[in-house]
Amino acid sequence: MGRWEPDAQGRLERAALELYAERGFDHTTVAEIAQRAGVTERTFFRHFTDKREVLFRGDELARSIADTLTTMPESLAPLAAVTAAFESTADFFDERRPYSKKRQAVIDANPALQERESIKLASIATLIGEALRGRGVPEPAASLTAEAGTAVFKVAFVRWLDDPAERSIAVHIRETVAQLRAVTAG
Amino acid sequence: MGRWEPDAQGRLERAALELYAERGFDHTTVAEIAQRAGVTERTFFRHFTDKREVLFRGDELARSIADTLTTMPESLAPLAAVTAAFESTADFFDERRPYSKKRQAVIDANPALQERESIKLASIATLIGEALRGRGVPEPAASLTAEAGTAVFKVAFVRWLDDPAERSIAVHIRETVAQLRAVTAG
Structure with a gap:
């Protein structure tokens, strides 16, 4: 095993997911993940703090969505800007559909992983709320739009995973925000 | 200390909160909470699994809101029914405003407690989604309404805590759902 380890992070993610699917999350060790990925445990810990975080990529996604939101045209209404920021993840997710299904x-x-997912979604909503306030959206509209936009993403994500037609997550986000408008107009 | 311990649960909650405020959550032990409440540690563990759960009441609230939702008239639109179920917590919360402020x-x-709060809100949304499906609301409207209603509660709760006029949480819930309608109408 050389010093040069191309895409060690991706290999570790795929190895971890295979092992979690084969023997269960609780019965998989970091040593086994590293071995399957062909790297040392030390390399594992350069990329992830523990075996749970392999599934959550250090919350990069939350930061990326919030950053994208800051680049949206000022003329967009807050919910439209948030929805567009979530849609910007489409290339990332659509490429990773088989991985995302296994991950889900x-x-x-595993209830502890579901809790980690809830925490991740809450932190996405917090970052989006901050970005909206940075765009001059007052409270409580900023927090509400951030929470509603994150709820749309949560629901759209499940529908995207289950879609037999395999349409883009961007399509599901747009359909789901239309549904949100319908249930709130109710 | 006799066997008969009136309102041991309430005394433990108040004692825990005093200690968390005085010396910090991390520096408070179950033994200290029990001592301040005038009960044994054994009594503590009859009511709570650990010192964190003292602040979360075993998620009784989530169950109560979902149960109330099942009793709402069929004629109410889903989001109106969810909002009314949240408003039914007003007596509970309005009486406990000083406690709720200290708890918050x-x-x-404490980031770990914030995570526990996120998990609690996610479990409330899950229970509400189930109750809505039980009322015949289809997907994705059921999940979206549950998430949106829980978002309204989360935002309304913060505004209620910070309201110098100390209006009821029911008023804040109604104002916040009106704001949600405004941000989604875009």
């Missing part, structure tokens, strides 16, 4: 199956089987 | 200060000072 592991999370669905 | 402890939570705001």
